[in-house]
Amino acid sequence: MNRRNFLISTAAAAQTAVGQSSTDRVATGMIGVGNRGSYLLKAVMAQADARVVALCDNKPDRLDKAATAAAKDNPATMTDWRKLIDRKDVEAVYIATPPFLHAEMAIAAMKAGKHVYCEKPIGTTPAQIRELLKVAKQTNKVFVSGQQMRSMLQVGNAIRKIQDGAIGDILFVKAQRHASADLAYDGPSGDWYFDYKKSGGYLLEQSVHNLDACNWVIGQHPIRAAGFGGINLYKGKPAGRDIMDHQSLVYEYANGVKLTFTQMVFHPRKMPVNNQTINVFGSKGSVELLYSTNFYPLDGGEPTVLSPKVDEPGDAHIRAFYDCVRKGAKSPADVTIGATAALTAILGNEVCRQGKVIDWKDLGVEV
Numbered sequence: 270m271n272r273r274n275f276l277i278s279t280a281a282a283a284q285t286a287v288g289q290s291s292t293d294r295v296a297t298g299m300i301g302v303g304n305r306g307s308y309l310l311k312a313v314m315a316q317a318d319a320r321v322v323a324l325c326d327n328k329p330d331r332l333d334k335a336a337t338a339a340a341k342d343n344p345a346t347m348t349d350w351r352k353l354i355d356r357k358d359v360e361a362v363y364i365a366t367p368p369f370l371h372a373e374m375a376i377a378a379m380k381a382g383k384h385v386y387c388e389k390p391i392g393t394t395p396a397q398i399r400e401l402l403k404v405a406k407q408t409n410k411v412f413v414s415g416q417q418m419r420s421m422l423q424v425g426n427a428i429r430k431i432q433d434g435a436i437g438d439i440l441f442v443k444a445q446r447h448a449s450a451d452l453a454y455d456g457p458s459g460d461w462y463f464d465y466k467k468s469g470g471y472l473l474e475q476s477v478h479n480l481d482a483c484n485w486v487i488g489q490h491p492i493r494a495a496g497f498g499g500i501n502l503y504k505g506k507p508a509g510r511d512i513m514d515h516q517s518l519v520y521e522y523a524n525g526v527k528l529t530f531t532q533m534v535f536h537p538r539k540m541p542v543n544n545q546t547i548n549v550f551g552s553k554g555s556v557e558l559l560y561s562t563n564f565y566p567l568d569g570g571e572p573t574v575l576s577p578k579v580d581e582p583g584d585a586h587i588r589a590f591y592d593c594v595r596k597g598a599k600s601p602a603d604v605t606i607g608a609t610a611a612l613t614a615i616l617g618n619e620v621c622r623q624g625k626v627i628d629w630k631d632l633g634v635e636v
């Protein structure tokens with residue numbers, strides 16, 4: 270390609286709409302190539318219709334490692350994320366930085382005309398999420414939030430069957446996300462994880478997946494929540510820590526369904542209860558949603574599998590992102606889904622922090 274054609278095609282690339290990538294391989298830039306970002310990079314490199322043109326991380330060692338992993342695409346590297354977003358040759362941007370940075374970066378990327386894959390949670394405050402929703406709805410670009418459970422076929426098939434009446438009316442959901450230990454204090458995310466303003470704590474940073482699946486199966490977001498939480502085991506670890514190590518929550522939905530949700534980081538690994546569960550109770554019986562999808566009839570009959578395990582080679586959520594960009598497919602986790610998931614976790618955090626029942630509408634965000 271001569272220089273003139275190159276300039277024309279790169280300028281056009283910045284203006285492509287959904288389903289109209291200017292090239293066969295979507296020019297992709299990645300901001301944040303730490304733990305998750307390096308996984309995403311690998312998954313992007315495995316897509317035949319993607320090429321990595323730019324990488325950004327403010328830690329030079331991570332940037333170097335990512336550049337080596339992406340060497341076949343010879344990407345430009347930079348430590349300033351705004352420079353990546355300013356590049357005309359970048360059509361799609363991945364954001365895998367700490368949570369408090371997501372909304373600002375995603376908004377800037379969308380305003381610059383990029384398609385966006387934004388890791389969860391898509392924001393850490395109602396104000397960030399309100400602004401992100403507004404901007405996303407004004408663009409005709411793809412937005413996929415990193416709520417990748419939405420692309421898991423077995424869970425999705427089970428939820429469709431539940432919504433078609435397989436367990437009768439949904440009455441109650443009991444879910445949890447437990448871990449056996451705190452995240453490593455000197456680990457790759459130790460410099461932001463224990464600061465509530467940066468991560469939103471375990472509930473927002475991790476349980477946002479599980480809460481999203483609960484909303485998905487119930488078919489709506491909660492209308493209010495109550496709960497308690499605190500730090501019982503890891504007080505002062507690390508110094509300045511202000512994220513909780515346990516929370517016990519109840520969410521109420523407009524259709525009368527209640528969700529009880531617990532999060533903790535001292536659930537022994539060998540304790541014979543899955544550390545992550547979503548049990549959905551219906552008028553005909555209940556389903557364990559995350560692993561077996563076993564359906565247990567209320568009449569005492571033998572359990573049956575609601576949704577058989579499906580072999581899913583590669584990363585279905587990343588694949589879905591490029592299908593959105595190149596073929597105009599529907600986003601599996603659009604901005605409304607990402608926003609609703611994050612707000613559900615923020616509501617759960619707020620009830621514990623403020624020590625009172627809080628209504629969804631008091632978050633002040635229309636989803």
Ligand SMILES: NC(=O)c1ccc[n+]([C@@H]2O[C@H](COP(=O)([O-])OP(=O)(O)OC[C@H]3O[C@@H](n4cnc5c(N)ncnc54)[C@H](O)[C@@H]3O)[C@@H](O)[C@H]2O)c1
Pocket residue numbers: 300301302303304305306325326327328331348349350365366367368370388389390415416417457458459474
């Ligand atoms: N979808 C999933 O299953 C999943 C799994 C793990 C993590 N995540 C999400 O991915 C995000 C990152 O988590 P992680 O575990 O990779 O953390 P991490 O700390 O390993 O990586 C974050 C990276 O962002 C970089 N960074 C920070 N500020 C930056 C800035 N201003 N400009 C450029 N780079 C910057 C850091 O240097 C680091 O390399 C979080 O939001 C997390 O919730 C999602």
